[in-house]
Amino acid sequence: MTVDRFEIRSFKLVMDDTVNEDVINDVYVNAWIYFAIKHNVRMLELSYPWEKLPDCVFKCHTLTESRLEYVDFHLPSTVSLPGLKILKLTANAIYGEKLTENLFSSCHVLA
Numbered sequence: 001m002t003v004d005r006f007e008i009r010s011f012k013l014v015m016d017d018t019v020n021e022d023v024i025n026d027v028y029v030n031a032w033i034y035f036a037i038k039h040n041v042r043m044l045e046l047s048y049p050w051e052k053l054p055d056c057v058f059k060c061h062t063l064t065e066s067r068l069e070y071v072d073f074h075l076p077s078t079v080s081l082p083g084l085k086i087l088k089l090t091a092n093a094i095y096g097e098k099l100t101e102n103l104f105s106s107c108h109v110l111a
Contacts, residue, residue, distance in 0.1 A: 007040045007041075008035075010043035010045070014048070029050065033046075034054060040062040041060065041063060044067070045068075047069035048070065052073070053068075053071055058079045058106075059079070060081060065084070066087050067086075067088040068088070069088075069091060070090070070092070072093040072094075073092070073093075073095070075099055075102055077098075077102060079102050082108055087107065087110060
């Protein structure tokens with residue numbers, strides 16, 4: 001059995017709405033995000049106008065900093081971000097029930 005010790009400290013994706021969706025689309029973006037989270041990303045910065053942020057972003061135990069800009073997302077009912085210290089939301093549309101309660105109650109060390 002091999003152990004994958006590869007870790008990603010930070011993942012930053014900054015794109016605008018002029019990106020050709022035939023070349024880069026949500027499937028690729030979500031795969032990149034999933035890969036970063038699977039490899040224990042600590043800092044996640046996304047500036048990309050799309051409507052479906054993967055749920056795995058809200059269940060990342062290693063995430064300590066998250067900066068989301070122009071990202072619209074549905075906040076799942078179960079959120080687990082125990083290490084999140086910094087959260088910056090800019091020009092986002094957030095959907096879901098009990099937004100404040102679900103998000104902030106899961107971020108025990110949020111400054």
